[in-house]
Amino acid sequence: MAVVRRNRALRAKVEQGLKEANAAFTVAAALMGPEVLEEALSCPRRSVSLEVSTRNIMSENVPVFTFHTDSGDDALLPYGFAQTSGELDAALEKMQAVFADMLELAQVEKSMQLLAQDIEKTRRRVNALEYVMIPETEKNIRYITMKLDENERGNTTRLMKVKDMVLQDAHHYQS
Numbered sequence: 001m002a003v004v005r006r007n008r009a010l011r012a013k014v015e016q017g018l019k020e021a022n023a024a025f026t027v028a029a030a031l032m033g034p035e036v037l038e039e040a041l042s043c044p045r046r047s048v049s050l051e052v053s054t055r056n057i058m059s060e061n062v063p064v065f066t067f068h069t070d071s072g073d074d075a076l077l078p079y080g081f082a083q084t085s086g087e088l089d090a091a092l093e094k095m096q097a098v099f100a101d102m103l104e105l106a107q108v109e110k111s112m113q114l115l116a117q118d119i120e121k122t123r124r125r126v127n128a129l130e131y132v133m134i135p136e137t138e139k140n141i142r143y144i145t146m147k148l149d150e151n152e153r154g155n156t157t158r159l160m161k162v163k164d165m166v167l168q169d170a171h172h173y174q175s
Contacts, residue, residue, distance in 0.1 A: 003057075003112050010105040017098030024091030031087055040088065050103075060118045062111035065103045 032040075047070045054061040 003108060003115060007105070007108045007112050010101060010108055014098055014101050014105050017094060017101060021091055021094040021098060024087055024094055028087040028091050057111065058115065058118065060114050062114055063107055065107045067100075067103060 049068050049070075051066045051068070053064045053066070055064050056062075
């Protein structure tokens with residue numbers, strides 16, 4: 001449930017950040033024109049690498065995303081300042097701010113999906129035990145108990161007949 005709550009909070013934060021970044025990009029595109037905007041963003045100066053590892057939660061391996069940029073300079077923008085507006089700078093800053101939250105949201109959602117699948121599989125197993133295996137085993141126990149009781153009664157009856165036969169033979173020899 002903590003994963004679900006974290007997912008809900010991250011989703012709201014990411015959606016708000018993307019809405020703000022999209023609004024800023026729309027304003028920048030309106031001021032600069034789509035051709036100038038495309039030209040300004042066509043040659044990135046930084047690259048991002050993404051590492052995927054796993055960690056174990058409730059015996060389920062869930063992904064962990066870690067990203068690294070090749071430059072530590074956050075102010076390094078991929079365009080010159082002469083032809084672009086300040087709105088584009090603000091839009092890129094907002095997009096960069098929401099990027100880490102987007103990766104964390106992807107990690108949390110994948111974790112939630114894997115955990116939900118594992119919970120569903122466990123629920124099926126529990127249902128199979130509760131509604132199939134346990135009643136079938138109880139039925140077998142009743143059947144075996146009845147058979148053992150029947151055999152015990154049969155043995156008791158046989159012993160009584162043997163005793164009667166022995167007593168008759170003993171009575172017959174005495175007479």
